[in-house]
Amino acid sequence: MSVPVYHGRFGAKQAERLLWRAGFGPAPGQAQRLGRKGMRKAVLSLTRPKGRPKLRGPKPHDNDGLPLAPQDAWGHDLLWWLDRMVRSDQPLAERMALVWHDWFATADIGQVSLNLKQNELFRKRGLGSFEQLLLAVTRDPAMLVWLSGNENEAGAPNENYARELMELFTLGAGNGYSEDDVREQARALTGWTNDWDDTRGMVNFRFEADRHDDGRKRIFGHAGNFDWRDSCRLCVGHPAHAGYFVERLWSYFIPTPPPKRTLQALKKGYRRDRSIRRVVEAILMHPALYEGPRMIKPPIVQIAGMLRARRSGVTTDAWTWIADEAGQRLFQPPNVAGWDEDRWLDTARISGRWTAAAWNTRDVAVDTDGYDERESASEAVSKALRFWGNPTLSAKTKSELRRFASRVEDVARDEWQQSAYRGLRQNALRVLIVMSPEFQTS
């Protein structure tokens, strides 16, 4: 029993969807180039890139033209990561880091350097073994602080991490564990601590044997003198884990649940060595990715994608509050369950996306003075599409854009309006293209 593989046509259009789902959308011409490789090679070029990632294009800077200071300046953590999303030649590494940032959602714990270290962990181990990733996250300083692991001590347990370890990270709510398991896991996880330094903050995170409860615990029906490693291994070895893992990972790339046989085959493959890459490759080669329905782009993907499409870098601090308004402030997930992927869009969040579109066009808005007064409606639409690197849009969407463009000509009655209204029209078309419902999805 193997996972079905897509055998249909693979060209620029399919490559464009792949780049949105597994990255941050195409830079101009990238979808055409990737489309010529064929599906399999295209996927492997993303999942097995050669060498270290390179950041291409102009370096990011803040409103004052200064380099970013992600550890020190408010909001620069987001700008720093957004820049990698826009410029990295290995977009899947960034996209997987985004998956794990949501999966192990850790908010700003008041010491950004620790959040950035965790982010590096997600980037480095994002396609490796999930078991290794889970072990690394469990002892990760930001996580130890975020879910009180550093407060969890023999004789005075704190259940915070134990509960979420099962509920959100490995098994799913109530899926094969009891309240007693939560309490026993909390005991197994005791022992982590750190020091406080007046200048450096939280430092020296470590496991201390005398803070660890080394008594017998009973977890999922197994008994033993379990510690934090056992705690993680018991979770990934739990019969309910593979199903939870595969379905959740799938949901980041494909909006409909995996067919039954696909799910079985993915679980079987995953159980072999808990390789994340194996599952991701199978998902990215699955027919459902190319033939299935469209998927709403996460807000930060949409924002990074607009910048990539324009070959523009990060040149303003505004992206931090704009991403927040659009519903995805990086390093500030709403809670430990991460973002709610079923609710990326509502009237408030679409207004954040609108703001993002407006910030892409405002510094390069066309001058209405002396604008070409003979430009036709379809020329205007083509020009606006070129502004965004010629994204694929349906005939229906393009025809509405052309309708708008000709209506503007209808209302341009006076001499001065012939030129001015065509300029306004170009500015409006640019926003309409990326605010079309189609462009919110891939």
Place this chain on the structure above:
Amino acid sequence: MAEAGRGLPAIEPGMPAPAGTGLNRRSFLLRSGALALSVYGASLLRPEAFVEGIAEAAGAQGKVLVSVFLEGGIDSMSVLAPVGDDTYRRLRPRLRMAPGAGPAWTEDNRLQWHPSAAPLHQLHGEGKVTVVPAIGYPSADQSHFTSRHYWEVGELNTRTNTGWLGRMLDAVGSDENPLQGLSLDGSLAPSLATSRVPVAATWGASYDLWAPGVWGEVEDLMFESFGRLGAAAEASRDAQLSTAGRVVRQARSLREELRSFSGEVTSPVPYPDTGHFPESLAGLAAMLDAGLPIRVAAVGAPGGYDTHDEQAEDLAGYLAETCDGLLAFQRDLEARGIDDRVLTLVWSEFGRRPEENGSAGTDHGAGGSAFVIGSGARGRMIGEWPGLKTLDEDDNLRSTADFRAVYCSLLEQWFGIDAGAVIPGASGFARPALIG
């Protein structure tokens, strides 16, 4: 409930108030002046729907429910603390409150208000707070997300994807008026999620969309086209494309409704200067006063109540911000003379473990607190304080009132809507007296 007509109508500047709509001159001026409504699509409406819509828009008599969520599970045993109880003193060696530190609760003198909850004590003394001292449901789930989900959807079912207030709007709301269910925190509150009728989310009381280098007639045409792109996609069989289309269309109509309702709100009473929460409440009071057709609104309380560590300080600060904001909101409604129309439900996903943990905090528990605030509230406790002698099977506080019973009472006693149409199994729940 009257058929809601077609929601906010298109009013052309200078149009006279249609006769027989019950629209007084003041609210009409507000609507035609402050809310410069566009005329797009007006020709599609039946003339009578147009009039009904105005009547609804001016329906300043409609009841309103405001949902205020305390995220994280507030420690009910700190809000109303059993300070004289020996078991409490034993279970809370570090976190217990001193007798006399806050005002006593007049309905049960075993309990004492947290000093930060003094505004609630004050309103309770005026008969404007109905306290539910131990609210929950059978076999309480100690997951934030599962328990919160149950409260949001109004039943113990993890698969339900409409909120209880959303279903109320689906039953009695309008097909065209997104303002009827308004989330003020920049994203849709799950309890307002509908399956049929539109609802809106804003950040506070303002909403506008603006494109650089676009104005006048071309701007009008741009927004018309934006709405058309939305409507076309909404009709798609592709589920997420259709969602995007619906939201685009709603965003366009919400902009027409709200863009001139400027963020500059003048309140008749002072609000605390603590940011988004009081600002949202101040904006909401002004919107209601202006006659905007809001039926339910949702706003999150400031701070987080998941106090696993160092609970005392965090809780005191957040609770004070929350209660100060709620008091100002009530006074604002009173000053505007619309306090009899508005009720506020304050809730949290669960209470916390009676026994404190090793980090001067508390872990997830069961029975928690809820409050119904407003001039229309009955002001008498629902359920009772269950005491600490007998805890539930997880050593948590037992609940003596079911949140679904409170929902049923709010629907029937406040909105006059049959709870059976909204809350599954409604006939099996008590109907505590909340109003009057």
